[in-house]
Amino acid sequence: MxxxxxxxxxxxxxxxxxxxxxxxxxxxxxxxxxxxxxxxxxxxxxxxxxxxxxxxxxxxxxxxxxxxxxxxxxxxxxxxxxxxxxxxxxxTVPSKPGAINVTALSNSSISLSLGRPVDMEVNQYNFSITYRAANRSDGSLIESSNSTTIQGLQSGTNYTIVVTTIVLGGVKSEAVVRSQFTRKWGEISLVDWVAARM
Missing domain, CATH: 2.60.40.10 (Immunoglobulins)
Known part of the structure; x- marks a missing residue:
């Protein structure tokens, strides 16, 4: 039994x-x-x-x-x-993006390099990017690569740029924030100035 x-x-x-x-x-x-x-x-x-x-x-x-x-x-x-x-x-919450660096500027755009989040594979995540100037509505975009250009901006204006890592299901990381002015009309960068004198 x-x-x-x-x-x-x-x-x-x-x-x-x-x-x-x-x-x-x-x-x-x-x-x-x-x-x-x-x-x-x-x-x-x-x-x-x-x-x-x-x-x-x-x-x-x-x-x-x-x-x-x-x-x-x-x-x-x-x-x-x-x-x-x-x-x-x-x-699980994704790792926050690495360093956010400005690679190019114009009077209407800001180009960024986006640092890879720690311990995550390239095809595992996207970057969610929002940007705003004072008294203006937010803009946003999703980027799968480690670089992007925010376009359609106002000249000589300071933008707050917020970047998070986002994964399937919409789970977002802690944000990385930086501020950046676009160029004023007629303003040239040091690189442009040197190139013009060569």
């Missing part, structure tokens, strides 16, 4: 409480048949290791920035009998 071990009930209401560039915090409600000896196992896609906790929450660490993860939460009995998993997904 074989002993039949009853599986515990699954956890309830798994939610994502918070996410950073390298971690995701999950929370859930106890299963309906909760017992003091129950624990919980959290498995992460792409990771061979699992996380076990006695609490109804956990922070999974050592994740990659801007990456979508699927988490499976199991109820465990004292003898490691497992309930069916409850699944939730979350995308």
């Amino acid at each position: 074989s002993l039949i071990i009853a599986e515990p009930n699954p956890v309830n209401n798994v939610i994502v409480l918070n996410h950073t560039t390298t971690s995701v915090t999950l929370s859930w409600d106890q299963p309906f048949d909760h017992k003091p000896e129950y624990t919980y196992k959290v498995a992460v896609n792409g990771n061979l290791s699992t996380n076990v906790t006695e609490n109804e929450f956990i922070t999974v660490t050592q994740l990659n920035p801007g990456t979508r993860y699927i988490f499976r939460v199991f109820t465990l009995t004292a003898d490691n009998t497992s309930a069916d998993p409850v699944t939730v997904s979350s995308t």
